[in-house]
Amino acid sequence: MATFQAFEYSRRIGAIKNAMADAQLDLLVVTSPPNMNYSVGYDAWSFYVPQAILLPLSGEPVWVGRAIDLECARHTTVLPDDALFGYDDSYLAKGRHGADYIADIVRATFPGARQIGVEMDAPFYTAQFHARLAAALPDRTLTDADTLINWVRLTKSHAEIDVMRQAGALTDIAMQRAIDAIEPGVRQSHIAGLIYEALIDGHPDYCGDVPDFQTLPMGSRTSAPHLTWTDERFAAGSACTLELGANRFRYHAPLARTVHVGPPPTELIDLSHVVEEGLVAALAAVRPGALASDVADAWNVVIARAGIEKPSRIGYSIGLGYPPDWGERTVSLIATDRTPLQPNMVFHLMLGIWGRASSYELSETFVVTAKGASCLSGLDRRLSVK
């Protein structure tokens, strides 16, 4: 069973084909796991071997992957059986490559495709994958079509936003349980375990899949944004920045909050006020037609007043995701990105200030609506003191 109804995939494939026509492509070799899912529903933990959706400008797409994953394709895609092609494990041996098999299917199924788009910077589309594909298709032209589908994904359907709101509800449950449970003497991993349990099974009506991305630095590790937990225990004076996000049908709704055990230093309280004010200002700048940079600028005005600088981006578009990242690799909320916001785009507005003395994280995932930003979370934004 694919996640959505057939017409949702038809609509998506139509939009992808329009973009392919603009780019003058006859065929797209889709290798990014979220793009494979987006186009035909494919959802399995098989992206450690070469696999692809071959999506022609005219005609129907096919799935190509490892033979033992044919059943995964039968279970999750909208494709008929005769559109699924699997290679045996001899392709995993040294000197062979799944790309050779993919090239054979391109040749057999799409003999007329001359201009072929490939996702040059997609994780798992390795240098070797590309070199083998190019060598096996010398009479075709491979062009960079990286993020072509990612840009189609940017504006969500109502069905997608419903699913993201379910993810948001799971995220809130997990975050609240974590904040409630943090206290002196509790092992950091206890909080991490609670969070995972809640992200997966915390809601009575539906479950979450395992989230892609996880950072829960605690104690002195909060100065580093992308670390996880340890088996140390919380002590008075220690902080924890929680960045987590449930995943419902692989749609993510991230959220960040900061907790401090015991009375927080004045510096951290002040920082929390500035960041919250900045968040409110950034959200207030969201409306259809505003630019991504307008959101960043609104934030920058607030923090500049407090003498803080943050050169890194403050957010990114979000939706379908697989490891290594839950971002969409399209729009960034940063002063240099002039993309106009449109209704039903979704962003993770992620305000992280990492310093060796104090670190603070606060984020919201929001949908762009005609009335402005609609946040998926309903949780209190203040620094939690335990």
Add this chain to the structure above:
Amino acid sequence: MATFQAFEYSRRIGAIKNAMADAQLDLLVVTSPPNMNYSVGYDAWSFYVPQAILLPLSGEPVWVGRAIDLECARHTTVLPDDALFGYDDSYLAKGRHGADYIADIVRATFPGARQIGVEMDAPFYTAQFHARLAAALPDRTLTDADTLINWVRLTKSHAEIDVMRQAGALTDIAMQRAIDAIEPGVRQSHIAGLIYEALIDGHPDYCGDVPDFQTLPMGSRTSAPHLTWTDERFAAGSACTLELGANRFRYHAPLARTVHVGPPPTELIDLSHVVEEGLVAALAAVRPGALASDVADAWNVVIARAGIEKPSRIGYSIGLGYPPDWGERTVSLIATDRTPLQPNMVFHLMLGIWGRASSYELSETFVVTAKGASCLSGLDRRLSVK
């Protein structure tokens, strides 16, 4: 704090440099997350952006990555501060690439390096990453050094095996809790949530990190090896194949078992006996000097007698892992792999028979010792009936 003591990393870097000398490389650009961890300790969830360890044949390695991850490198590597180089977020914009910055550091820090090894088929070393690096270093030769470090990783140190045994203990706890909790009416995601909680925080003395790889197909989805759970409930007559593996300091110890709710069909019982007999035969073939193919052959003799064929590999070397995979991408247990086994190699022997009528999984992670295979798990191997 790096996971191991400094001499462990010195030993590893020495072994890598020996392999580099054999391959006539002046410099290795290490981009695979487990290889970055193996060589200098780097451990952060930052591999969705370009980053590398630059490891010269003569001299000391350096870390290059995104500036906001410099603190992650300070926290987790054995490198001094002046060996860490970070690029700002302008490199994330369209038309720019972290590879350009990495090339600048190669040029500035290793001006004499002519023969440069790159990991052509490593996940995250994308076609674009390679193209940009090659374009920015026209006076150097980039050669394929894919899996050079993976092969060094194949034989573990005692310190590594101690950590893998800790992971094995966490895995057993999670598996046992899952098997105990499966019963009619229980939501599949409830079991998944319990498993994650136990993998992370199930042991009183130490914690696990989040596992890389997860497949817990239940019910009719067991015919497909790489699916996860849903929010359906267990019912009498449904089976569940559990493949899971704790991760301690990112060393994995996977394990698979099969559970059936209610009296199992005779066909499944028979299959479980054949697979267990095959597992015992495969383990008995393990000794230093035996070939990887000998293990597969021992298994194939048993299943052939029962009229079963399994063309896919029955296992692979394992140790350090990051998404998308916990395998090491070196030795496979398959009839065509003639690698001799040596003490302190570790393998996941994974016996999965996936059929539409019945599916069965049974696995063990074992260390090659002078006396034969030493399994990390102590759990009962039989089909569990609930």
